[in-house]
Amino acid sequence: MFSEFCGLPLYSYLRHRGVEIGAYQKSARSRDQQPSAASPAEPPAAERVATVTLRLAVVNNSKFVRGRKRATENIERYCLEPYGMKRLDAGHYELTIPYRSDDELDKSVHDLLTEISQEADMRNCFVEMGAWEEDTEKRW
Known part of the structure; x- marks a missing residue:
């Protein structure tokens, strides 16, 4: 959509704006937070x-x-x-x-x-x- 208006490809525009383009990440949660370890008081349930x-x-x-x-x-x-x-x-x-x-x-x-x-x-x-x-x- 934007590339139709300004004539630039989308990635060129994003790089111009300073947006970092990286590998695909599943969700913001997995990128920002590491999974919390289970509390030591309760052992993980065996499958x-x-x-x-x-x-x-x-x-x-x-x-x-x-x-x-x-x-x-x-x-x-x-x-x-x-x-x-x-x-x-x-x-x-x-x-x-x-x-x-x-x-x-x-x-x-x-x-x-x-x-x-x-x-x-x-x-x-x-x-x-x-x-x-x-x-x-x-x-x-």
Whole structure:
């Protein structure tokens, strides 16, 4: 925009104004502040891994729409594969979800279930699903 008005390329103008042009930085926070170390009183939580079994049934919204196959493929590819998906019986999957606290595990599973539901909705489908952790029988 500016280069159209004055005839200078943008970088030439910025150098002329004394603006330092450097490498891309993700955010101002990472440039200005170093991550603070955890307080010595509380040790960092060790990362644990939960084995979660997911029961998933993808169904078309009505008999006049198609998309169940594509929805299932997209859910497996984009939602479940990042968690090391293993297919068990028809409609059952085993996922390994890393977490540090029970709250973080709950949030991860709820986010995953929401993402699965949204992916099915984009293909005019809905899902019936349930998830549970093998060791504790915790259910979502």
